[in-house]
Amino acid sequence: MTKIAILASHNGSGFDTIYENAKELNISIELLISNNSDSLALQKAKERGIECYLINSKTEPDPDQKIYDLINDKNCSMIYLSGYMKKISSDLTSNFKVINSHPSLLPKYGGKGMYGRFVHEAVIKNKDKISGCTLHYVNDVYDDGEIILQNKINLDDQESVESLEKKIKQLEAKTIIEGLKKCLN
Known part of the structure; x- marks a missing residue:
């Protein structure tokens, strides 16, 4: 089973798709992280019993490091960006499969x-x-x-x-299901 982390800023419609098809995809959603305190995705994760965190520059001195540590501690091999509106660090793109729609x-x-x-x-x-x-891997350049x-x-x-x-x-x-x-x- 592949362990994944979801990063979402708002509604998290991609998160919904993955959650609803996790068994078929043989995926375990280990955690959801949002940078937005008003994120509907955070609320959905809480309701679904998925560990979730609000991480941004107001909550952490180094948000990128905190995100990396949480994902690494959960032994995730993949990160899915579900409308995540912040550029992610190169530590994440070089150490995990990071996928965006x-x-x-x-x-x-x-x-x-x-x-x-x-x-x-x-x-x-x-x-x-x-x-x-388009479903694509994420690198250091937006949508590249x-x-x-x-x-x-x-x-x-x-x-x-x-x-x-x-x-x-x-x-x-x-596309998310087929691509994953x-x-x-």
Whole structure:
């Protein structure tokens, strides 16, 4: 069984997907860490009986070291970023498999500041006909790591930011499961 840690800043929809499919994936979620005291993911982790921590510059003098120590102490081999909005340290990327899901077909619409709704707004503004999501390994550059899996959808002529966001969220859940199966085998 693969032990993983989840890092989430807000809702943690990727966390939900992994939690709901943990048995099938042969994954044990050992802990969830958030940098945001208002994180819905923290609340979900508490309700699910998963060890969870709030770690940021207000709670720790060296948040990156604290995160590293907690993950290492739990013997996790993988970290999944579920909408984690802070750049993670190179200690994490060099010592663990770190995986992120991005709501575009990288390298399009990747990089600092390109997340969630901002990505979908750019896709609609540019009148793209295809969008999708990417599961990738994380390195020291935003959205630059090796791609594990991409899934695509066609956009309707009347596509809105809201409708695209909903479609990508559904596609993302499927992509997370398929991609994790691929990199766990």
